[in-house]
Amino acid sequence: MGIEGVNARISDIRSRIIALQTQAATPASTTTTGTGSTSGTAFAGYLNDAVATQSAPAKTYTLNSQGIPTDLAAYGNGKIPSNALQQVGATGHKLWAPAAEQLTKLIADAKKDGVTIGVTDSYRSYDEQVSLAKRKGLYSQGGLAAQPGTSEHGWGMATDLDLNAKAQSWMRANAARYGFEENVPREPWHWAFQPKT
C-alpha cells in the first residue's frame, strides 16, 4: 500500500470514528439541556458505560449445606488451585476470598489497636495435610491434625495465627465480628471462618 492508500485508510477510519461519536452523542443530547458537551466527551462516557456493563457483576460467595464454599466444592478439600483463592493482605497466605478479605481487615484493625497478628498457616493442600498428620498425629489419636481431606484448612476456611497474650485476648474479643471463631479447644491459634449467614 502506497502513501495514498494509507491516507485513504486513515481518512476512512476518521470518518467511522466521527460517525460513532455522532451516534453515541445522540441519546445524550435528547436528554441533556444545552450543556454544550462535545460529542467526544459523550463518546467517552458511552465507552465507559459499555465497558462497565460488560465487566462481570460482583461475584457472590455462598456456603453449601456442609458449610463448604460453593465455588470451591468441586475442586475437593486440599485440591483448590491457587488462583481460586485470595491472598491475605501481603502475607503470601491464601484463603477463600471472603475469609481473606475479612482477615486482612481484622489484621489492619488490630494493628490500629496496637496489636500484631501474624499468620502461620492458612490454606493447606491435601499433601501438606498428609505430612502434617504424620508429624503431629491425628485428632482422633490425640494429635493435632485433622484427617487429610477433612481439614478446614483444605477449604481455605481456617487460619493458624501467631498470637501473643495481648493478641489472643484481642482475637477473643473481636474476631467474631469478622466471622472468625476459635473452634478447636486445644488450638488457641486455630481460627475458623464461620460467617453468619
Ligand SMILES: [Zn+2]
Ligand atoms: Zn489450624
